[in-house]
Amino acid sequence: MPTRIASAETSISFPALVQAFFTDYLVEQRALSPQTVAGYRDAFTLFLSFAHRYLGRWPAAMQLSDITPALILAFLDHLEQERHNSVRSRNIRLAALRAFLKFASHHDLSALQTIEQALAIPMKRFELPLPEFLSREEMFAIIGDPGMTWISRRDHLLLGLLYNTGARVSEIISVKVLDVTLDGAACVHLHGKGRKQRAVPLWKSTVKEIRAWLRLNPTLGNESALLPNRDGQPMTRNNVTQRLSLAVIKASKTVNSLLGRHVSPHCIRHSTAMHLLQSGVDISVIALWLGHESPKTTYQYVEADLAMKDQALAKLQEPDMKPLRYTAPDSLLQFLKTL
Secondary structure (H helix, E strand, C coil): CCCCCCCCCCCCCHHHHHHHHHHHHHHHHCCCCHHHHHHHHHHHHHHHHHHHHHHCCCHHHCCHHHCCHHHHHHHHHHHHHCCCCCHHHHHHHHHHHHHHHHHHHCCCHHHHHHHHHHHCCCCCCCCCCCCCCCCHHHHHHHHCCCCCCHHHHHHHHHHHHHHHHCCCHHHHCCCEHHHEECCCCCEEEEECHHHCEEEEECCHHHHHHHHHHHHHCCCCCCCCECCECCCCCECCHHHHHHHHHHHHHHHCCCCHHHCCCCCCHHHHHHHHHHHHHHCCCCHHHHHHHHCCCCHHHHHHHHHHHHHHHHHHHHHCCCCCCCCCCCCCCHHHHHHHHCC
16 A cells, blocks of 8 residues: 655654565565675665664654754764775765655655755765676686596586676576576576566577587576586685686686686676677677667777777887977968957
C-alpha cells in the first residue's frame, strides 16, 4: 500500500519515510536490482551511524528536518578524512542521500525548506585516472597454457573468458552452463548491472575450450556455474583475484614488465576494450560489448590511447628544422593598422 502523502499540518515519521523509500520506492516502483538496493542500504547505514554520533540521538528518534546541510557536509568529510573513501565513493553516498531527500520532499512538506538546502550540496569534481591495461603480450602470458590439472584448466578458461568478453568479475562468476551458446553464433549471455543482459560473441578457440571443459565435467547441469570452485559452487570475487594473482606471478617469469605489478580482474576488462579500440572497432560497439549504459563512459579508452600515442611521439626525434617567420605583405599590414 503506497505511503500517504503528508499535508502541511501532518508529517510522516522519519523511520516510516526510510522504510517507504526502500520498500515502496526502490523495490516496488523503480524495481532496482538487489545489488543497487544494497548500495543504498550501505549508504544509509553509514549515514545514520554518523548522525547518531553527530546529533546524539538514535536514528529512530530523528526527524527529516535534522538532515541539514551541516550534517551532510560533516558526513561527507568523515567519509573522506576518517574512512579514507575516494571522491567517487563520497559522491555515490551523496547520490543515495539526494535520492531519498527528493522522495521525502513529495511526502513531507513540513521539511521542504531543509530538504531544498540539503539538495543544493554539489557533487565533488575529480579527475578520472586513465584506465590501466595490459599489452597483448602480457595478456597472453597471463592466460598461459591450459595445463593438465582440473584447477589449471578452469583458470585458463576463466582468464580466457574474461579477456574474450571484457566481463566484470560479478558477471563472469554468475555465468551458468545454460548461459553459453556453442552452436551457430556462439556467444555467452552476461547479466550486468541493473539487471541488464547482453550477449557477447565467443572466439572459436574459446568455444573449443568450453566444449572440452564440459566433457571434463559431465555432472555440470544447465543451472550449474560454468566456472565452479572445488565444492561445485560459483567462484567468489576473492577466488578470481587470487587465481589471477598467481597467474601474473607465473607470467612475470617470462615477461619482465609484469614483475611486481598488481593486475586486477578489471584491468583485463580495460585491456579487452583497449585492444578492440586499437583494432579499429567503433567506440559504440565497444560500449555495447562492455555493457556501458552510455558511450561516454567508453571514451576513457580513447583518451588513454591518445596518451599512449603522445608518449610514443615524445620518443620520436623531431626533424632539425627551423620554422620560417611569416612576413605579411605591406598591403595587409596597412589594412591591420587601420582596424
